[in-house]
Amino acid sequence: MTIIQNRILAIAMITLATYVLPPVIKPNDIPQNLNSTSTKTISLTAESQETNTSPTINDMRFYAGDGEFILNGKPFIIKAAELHYPRIPREYWEHRIQMCKSLGMNTICLYVFWNAHEPEPDRFDFNGQNDLSEFINLCKKNDMYVILRPGPYVCAEWEMGGLPWWLLKKKEIRLRESDPYFLERVDRFQKAVAEEVAGLTIEDGGPIIMAQVENEYGSYGTDKNYVGQIRDMIRKNFGDRLTLFQCDWASNFMNNGLDDLIWTINFGTGANIDKQFAKLKEARPESPLMCSEFWSGWFDKWGGKHETRSADKMIAGITEMLDKNISFSLYMTHGGTNWGHWAGANSPGFAPDVTSYDYDAPINEHGAATPKYHALRKALAKYASGKPATMPKAIPTGKISKFSFTDVAPLFPNLPSPKTDVEIKTMEDYNQGFGSILYRTKLPATSTSTTLTVNDPHDFAQIFIDGMYIGKLDRRLGEKSIQIPPVKAGSQLDILVEAMGRINFGRAIKDFKGITDSVTLSENRDGHIFVCTLRNWEVFNLEDNMEFYDSMEFMPLGAFSPGEDGRLPMGVYRATFTVSKPADTFLNFASWGKGLAYVNGKPLGRFWEIGPQQTLYLPGCWLKKGDNEIVVFDIIGPREATTEGFDSPVLDQLQSVTPPLHRKNSEKLNLSMESPVASGSFIPGNGWQQLNFAQPSTGRYIGIEMLNSIHGDDLAAISELYFIDEKGERISRESWKIRYADSEDVESGNHAADKLYDLQESTYWSTASGAKYPHYIVIDLGSEKRISGMQYLPRMEAETPGAIKDFRIYVKSSDFNYSK
Numbered sequence: 089m090t091i092i093q094n095r096i097l098a099i100a101m102i103t104l105a106t107y108v109l110p111p112v113i114k115p116n117d118i119p120q121n122l123n124s125t126s127t128k129t130i131s132l133t134a135e136s137q138e139t140n141t142s143p144t145i146n147d148m149r150f151y152a153g154d155g156e157f158i159l160n161g162k163p164f165i166i167k168a169a170e171l172h173y174p175r176i177p178r179e180y181w182e183h184r185i186q187m188c189k190s191l192g193m194n195t196i197c198l199y200v201f202w203n204a205h206e207p208e209p210d211r212f213d214f215n216g217q218n219d220l221s222e223f224i225n226l227c228k229k230n231d232m233y234v235i236l237r238p239g240p241y242v243c244a245e246w247e248m249g250g251l252p253w254w255l256l257k258k259k260e261i262r263l264r265e266s267d268p269y270f271l272e273r274v275d276r277f278q279k280a281v282a283e284e285v286a287g288l289t290i291e292d293g294g295p296i297i298m299a300q301v302e303n304e305y306g307s308y309g310t311d312k313n314y315v316g317q318i319r320d321m322i323r324k325n326f327g328d329r330l331t332l333f334q335c336d337w338a339s340n341f342m343n344n345g346l347d348d349l350i351w352t353i354n355f356g357t358g359a360n361i362d363k364q365f366a367k368l369k370e371a372r373p374e375s376p377l378m379c380s381e382f383w384s385g386w387f388d389k390w391g392g393k394h395e396t397r398s399a400d401k402m403i404a405g406i407t408e409m410l411d412k413n414i415s416f417s418l419y420m421t422h423g424g425t426n427w428g429h430w431a432g433a434n435s436p437g438f439a440p441d442v443t444s445y446d447y448d449a450p451i452n453e454h455g456a457a458t459p460k461y462h463a464l465r466k467a468l469a470k471y472a473s474g475k476p477a478t479m480p481k482a483i484p485t486g487k488i489s490k491f492s493f494t495d496v497a498p499l500f501p502n503l504p505s506p507k508t509d510v511e512i513k514t515m516e517d518y519n520q521g522f523g524s525i526l527y528r529t530k531l532p533a534t535s536t537s538t539t540l541t542v543n544d545p546h547d548f549a550q551i552f553i554d555g556m557y558i559g560k561l562d563r564r565l566g567e568k569s570i571q572i573p574p575v576k577a578g579s580q581l582d583i584l585v586e587a588m589g590r591i592n593f594g595r596a597i598k599d600f601k602g603i604t605d606s607v608t609l610s611e612n613r614d615g616h617i618f619v620c621t622l623r624n625w626e627v628f629n630l631e632d633n634m635e636f637y638d639s640m641e642f643m644p645l646g647a648f649s650p651g652e653d654g655r656l657p658m659g660v661y662r663a664t665f666t667v668s669k670p671a672d673t674f675l676n677f678a679s680w681g682k683g684l685a686y687v688n689g690k691p692l693g694r695f696w697e698i699g700p701q702q703t704l705y706l707p708g709c710w711l712k713k714g715d716n717e718i719v720v721f722d723i724i725g726p727r728e729a730t731t732e733g734f735d736s737p738v739l740d741q742l743q744s745v746t747p748p749l750h751r752k753n754s755e756k757l758n759l760s761m762e763s764p765v766a767s768g769s770f771i772p773g774n775g776w777q778q779l780n781f782a783q784p785s786t787g788r789y790i791g792i793e794m795l796n797s798i799h800g801d802d803l804a805a806i807s808e809l810y811f812i813d814e815k816g817e818r819i820s821r822e823s824w825k826i827r828y829a830d831s832e833d834v835e836s837g838n839h840a841a842d843k844l845y846d847l848q849e850s851t852y853w854s855t856a857s858g859a860k861y862p863h864y865i866v867i868d869l870g871s872e873k874r875i876s877g878m879q880y881l882p883r884m885e886a887e888t889p890g891a892i893k894d895f896r897i898y899v900k901s902s903d904f905n906y907s908k
């Protein structure tokens with residue numbers, strides 16, 4: 089057995105010896121035909137824009153100089169606040185920009201969400217919430233520079249990472265690759281954005297100092313050709329004087345780094361900053377340094393513990409960067425809200441994101457300053473001359489007294505007219521992007537209980553036979569099959585599938601909704617399994633929009649009482665409520681099931697009783713004095729059809745009181761009968777380490793026994809873990825499940841064991857305090873695999889808390905034994 093304890097990517101460094109530094113673009117390189125005589129610098133203040141001395145093109149430039157960024161002829165440290173305009177009510181845009189300015193930032197960094205701007209091919213929308221040029225002009229008005237991140241892919245916990253769902257109408261499309269159709273569509277979108285921001289780049293006197301090419305491509309693949317195509321498209325559309333950059337992780341930025349782009353690194357609070365930039369400094373000693381996403385907090389997923397990050401660590405990171413002249417963008421400075429259906433989902437392990445994008449950011453979801461904000465403002469003041477800009481007036485919050493819904497339109501009697509199809513098709517095949525879809529067919533007669541298998545339900549399926557609820561299949565939990573009782577020939581099977589957000593991260597972004605392949609019924613007759621594929625479907629497309637809800641027939645709610653399950657019918661609920669003084673409020677959905685809510689036609693987003701989010705943010709600017717209308721589509725049915733407005737949000741209440749641990753109560757892994765296939769010791773320090781097995785092993789269940797830690801304490805932690813196949817390639821983690829973890833810290837933070845394969849290097853599995861070595865993890869790979877090694881990433885902090893030392897690996901085809 090050999091242990092290669094080098095950092096994996098150090099291999100890539102060998103190539104650096106021959107690496108040629110890209111030419112730094114300097115003002116002198118600007119095309120000759122542009123006048124370049126004066127060296128006067130300009131500032132973006134309204135007054136200077138109005139002076140008669142017209143600055144020359146050389147002044148109005150932003151570029152990477154030797155070790156520093158140069159703006160208008162002077163060194164410039166970017167202190168950027170990440171904000172996403174579609175996540176903030178337009179009425180509050182300026183308030184949020186001013187909050188960022190007052191915090192001590194000088195730049196706003198923003199994504200452009202392609203799918204929000206092009207809801208249908210060639211129908212571009214830059215109005216209302218999508219008015220990009222208005223938002224940028226507001227930045228300019230408030231003396232804030234802008235970094236534009238036009239994708240096409242953005243990630244951002246936004247539906248499909250910003251890509252429009254209609255791309256999936258071409259089943260074979262290769263997303264984020266050199267697929268001709270994909271590239272053609274990207275080009276049209278980039279052209280539309282470029283037209284929208286025309287005149288707003290720094291060279292034209294606007295605030296946009298630079299633009300990003302693609303987004304963290306390293307966590308998707310290695311394809312410099314494609315990234316180069318996106319770069320060329322941005323140059324073609326936005327002009328070739330705009331400075332361009334790429335962002336990636338320290339572990340993979342070299343994979344797709346293009347010679348003529350600035351390279352920046354993304355990492356979160358607590359990370360070892362010197363280590364993060366070490367490789368970049370070696371590769372490009374003269375490059376200015378920037379953390380283009382310094383994560384202030386984190387996002388929440390349905391059914392997961394609410395995420396928070398320490399303010400002290402965030403501030404320590406920012407001050408360390410500023411002391412070292414490192415630019416940064418604080419992602420998120422203000423997260424806002426995933427209105428309507430815009431929340432995305434993460435993967436591996438389908439993990440749909442909640443509606444709030446509060447992110448535990450310094451400015452909270454509704455735009456108020458948090459203690460994190462005040463502490464950061466104080467810290468940033470030390471790096472600025474003069475007093476911080478005054479904070480804008482806080483937007484008031486208020487309560488709305490409890491009110492009851494009056495009308496309901498139950499779903500089943502209100503279905504739209506169906507389409508018919510022999511085989512199952514996805515939502516996209518019916519030109520439907522969002523909402524729910526009902527598949528209906530007739531069942532053959534069965535004499536025993538049978539297994540109904542849905543391949544695959546995307547994302548939350550409910551099964552009914554002759555109108556009776558049988559059960560649900562929740563994609564988050566990997567549920568695909570359900571037992572159904574014997575039925576008469578011709579019984580009606582209904583499968584109601586609700587789509588949640590499309591996956592926004594990793595290869596799984598090609599995320600079709602509805603049922604993706606087939607539905608089968610299998611019966612065990614005398615030990616023989618008979619499988620029949622169900623066909624001949626009636627399909628009802630239930631779009632999530634007001635038009636569909638308005639088409640329904642409403643009845644007085646008084647005519648209904650809760651069923652045996654304590655729930656009122658699933659369907660659309662309506663009420664009118666009175667507001668005397670509109671103010672921001674948080675509607676309580678704790679007594680509701682799962683669905684979407686709208687007030688005065690504005691989509692507030694998804695709610696789900698499982699939590700952790702229990703209230704939906706309702707901005708005061710969307711309320712009227714007097715009567716307001718609320719519409720709620722609940723696909724499970726409420727326990728009580730009432731709501732009320734709180735004056736603060738509830739974002740941290742999981743319905744289940746038991747933390748989601750990967751271990752049944754007193755279960756203990758028993759390895760007494762097993763022998764390890766490999767063992768070894770990790771070395772101290774940050775970065776990836778690799779163990780190669782002496783011989784490949786085949787199996788489905790992998791047990792990792794951790795014997796002790798580098799620091800001699802009891803903590804064990806893993807940021808990311810991969811197994812590698814015989815070719816040295818990483819084995820896909822799409823179907824992984826954690827079968828067992830001896831201990832998980834879900835108290836002090838969200839460090840459950842599934843964090844070790846969530847594709848996020850900044851999140852991690854950690855044992856709880858007090859739990860002693862040896863520690864154990866068992867991973868179910870989903871199917872048998874041939875494994876020839878393992879890659880391990882310890883935590884990113886300089887001290888690598890929980891760094892593991894000695895360990896043993898066990899591989900088995902069937903599950904391990906567990907004792908009570």
Ligand code: GLA
Pocket residue numbers: 242243244245303304354381386387
């Ligand atoms: C990455 C992406 C962002 C966002 C963050 C996590 O850095 O670039 O869009 O998804 O992760 O919040």
